[in-house]
Amino acid sequence: xxxxxxxxxMSAPEIDRTLQRLAHxxxxxxxxxxxxALIGIVRRGVPLAQRIxxxxxxxxxxxxxxxxxxxTLYRDDLSKVAPQAVLRSSNxxxxxxxxxxxxxxxxLYTGRTIRAAMNGLFDLGRPKRVSLCVLIxxxxxxxxxxxxxxxxxxxxxxxxxxxxxLREIDKEERVVLVDxxx
Amino acid sequence: xxxRFRDLxxxxxLTADALGFLLDQSKPFQEIQKHPLKKLATLRGKTVALxxxxxxxxxxxxxxxxxxxLGADTMNLQAEASSLKKGETLLDTVFxxxxxxxxxxxxxxxxxxxxxxxxxxxxxxxxxxxDGTHEHPSQGxxxxxxxxxxxxxxxxxxxxxxxxxxxxxVARSNIHLLGKFGCRFTLCGPAMWVPRELEKIAPxxxxxxxxxxxxxxxxxxVIMMLRVQTERLDDPPLSANDYILLYxxxxxxxxxxxxxxxxxxxxxxxxxxxxxxxxxDGPQSCVLEQVTNGVAVRMAILYLLAxxxxxxxxxPALQVKPKESANASD
Numbered sequence: 001x002x003x004x005x006x007x008x009x010m011s012a013p014e015i016d017r018t019l020q021r022l023a024h025x026x027x028x029x030x031x032x033x034x035x036x037a038l039i040g041i042v043r044r045g046v047p048l049a050q051r052i053x054x055x056x057x058x059x060x061x062x063x064x065x066x067x068x069x070x071x072t073l074y075r076d077d078l079s080k081v082a083p084q085a086v087l088r089s090s091n092x093x094x095x096x097x098x099x100x101x102x103x104x105x106x107x108l109y110t111g112r113t114i115r116a117a118m119n120g121l122f123d124l125g126r127p128k129r130v131s132l133c134v135l136i137x138x139x140x141x142x143x144x145x146x147x148x149x150x151x152x153x154x155x156x157x158x159x160x161x162x163x164x165x166l167r168e169i170d171k172e173e174r175v176v177l178v179d180x181x182x
Numbered sequence: 183x184x185x186r187f188r189d190l191x192x193x194x195x196l197t198a199d200a201l202g203f204l205l206d207q208s209k210p211f212q213e214i215q216k217h218p219l220k221k222l223a224t225l226r227g228k229t230v231a232l233x234x235x236x237x238x239x240x241x242x243x244x245x246x247x248x249x250x251x252l253g254a255d256t257m258n259l260q261a262e263a264s265s266l267k268k269g270e271t272l273l274d275t276v277f278x279x280x281x282x283x284x285x286x287x288x289x290x291x292x293x294x295x296x297x298x299x300x301x302x303x304x305x306x307x308x309x310x311x312x313d314g315t316h317e318h319p320s321q322g323x324x325x326x327x328x329x330x331x332x333x334x335x336x337x338x339x340x341x342x343x344x345x346x347x348x349x350x351x352v353a354r355s356n357i358h359l360l361g362k363f364g365c366r367f368t369l370c371g372p373a374m375w376v377p378r379e380l381e382k383i384a385p386x387x388x389x390x391x392x393x394x395x396x397x398x399x400x401x402x403x404v405i406m407m408l409r410v411q412t413e414r415l416d417d418p419p420l421s422a423n424d425y426i427l428l429y430x431x432x433x434x435x436x437x438x439x440x441x442x443x444x445x446x447x448x449x450x451x452x453x454x455x456x457x458x459x460x461x462x463d464g465p466q467s468c469v470l471e472q473v474t475n476g477v478a479v480r481m482a483i484l485y486l487l488a489x490x491x492x493x494x495x496x497x498p499a500l501q502v503k504p505k506e507s508a509n510a511s512d
Binding site for chain 2: 070072073074078085086087088089090091119122123124125
């Protein structure tokens with residue numbers, strides 16, 4: 001099986017503009033940045049959350065706290081596909097009680113990652129509200145989970161993969177649609 | 183870099199890289215100790231068998247807590263209540279436990295090598311929770327984690343170990359772990375407990391035996407105390423008074439170590455025998471951090487050994503990374 005690149009979905013400037021818009025949307029819908037915090041899901045949700053927080057600084061001049069959440073321990077498929085999956089550190093250096101939390105991830109697909117993330121969050125306390133922000137929404141949900149803030153909707157087939165490549169992790173910056181071919 | 187482990191029987195055969203990986207994997211579990219809700223569902227539906235053929239309080243509770251915080255159930259076997267007293271062989275006892283289908287066996291035994299022996303006969307992962315005078319891997323790991331948290335590194339430190347080193351599996355696990363990161367060891371205690379042969383137990387690691395505590399503490403970054411097993415003081419004879427006079431760690435003696443030196447003790451401590459309360463409760467003491475870190479390390483061990491799909495066709499007993507790297511990053 002080979003992996004072939006089918007098309008580019010977003011360029012670096014498009015990613016940047018989209019994150020700016022998402023920052024505005026979140027601030028608008030939340031009614032400001034009071035009690036607002038972003039939680040980046042390891043790995044690519046983390047730089048995305050940091051960039052959205054940076055964009056918010058430009059809007060409100062306020063430092064919105066960013067937490068890091070690794071969902072490995074909360075996965076529902078650990079006993080099946082991922083023997084000894086490597087753990088990364090979570091770091092949520094603020095109390096989540098009564099906070100307006102926005103989970104940030106790169107791609108929303110089955111919804112299972114978000115289910116796991118919410119389990120992790122609720123071990124830390126009782127947030128007032130949890131919403132979800134993703135760069136790409138690609139459908140195929142297996143859980144009753146929706147994103148409130150969406151960078152771009154993309155129609156995909158099940159064999160396709162969306163790769164979000166970010167300069168902090170991948171040394172390049174773009175979103176591509178790839179396919180598995182026999 | 184990831185590492186796969188089938189069992190955790192000893193630290194001696196593990197590379198610095200694999201040991202560093204185990205310490206790194208403990209970090210997320212240290213964070214979980216601070217959560218208001220400490221229970222995970224990661225090992226839900228799995229069972230961890232705790233077989234302590236030699237008595238233990240702290241280690242048994244620590245492994246039990248680690249298992250339950252991961253969502254696993256435990257089976258408990260304790261020496262006093264077991265049918266070993268009725269003449270059952272070790273292997274029969276273990277096979278009976280295994281017939282109840284645990285996913286992992288944590289065992290302590292008074293005979294060095296007993297966990298290795300059991301692991302050869304079982305298809306589930308075996309964790310050595312202390313075997314005779316051989317090793318106590320989880321204690322070595324939690325000590326290293328504590329040192330790394332306090333001093334920022336486990337590389338190239340001067341480590342002084344005080345007490346009954348001859349009979350100490352804790353000392354051996356620590357020497358095998360920290361030695362791979364370039365630490366230098368000074369062993370100190372009454373000559374009957376610190377034979378010169380110990381200088382050769384870890385080839386490639388600088389180990390020296392000294393018999394005057396003042397000299398042994400000079401420039402130490404880490405001081406590891408071992409419990410004086412008072413039952414051993416009688417054979418060969420040494421009075422508790424003499425031990426206190428010659429080897430007790432007190433504030434004045436601690437002053438000879440490096441200014442930031444930390445004091446570790448695997449517990450249970452004998453206040454007023456090997457260590458003064460002043461030192462045990464002082465700012466340089468890490469004894470309670472060790473206990474907290476113990477749960478995190480054991481969660482990491484159980485997570486790595488008991489989570490994931492069971493594979494029967496895999497790896498050699500201890501590790502898969504064949505590459506030996508003497509001084510990997512920590």
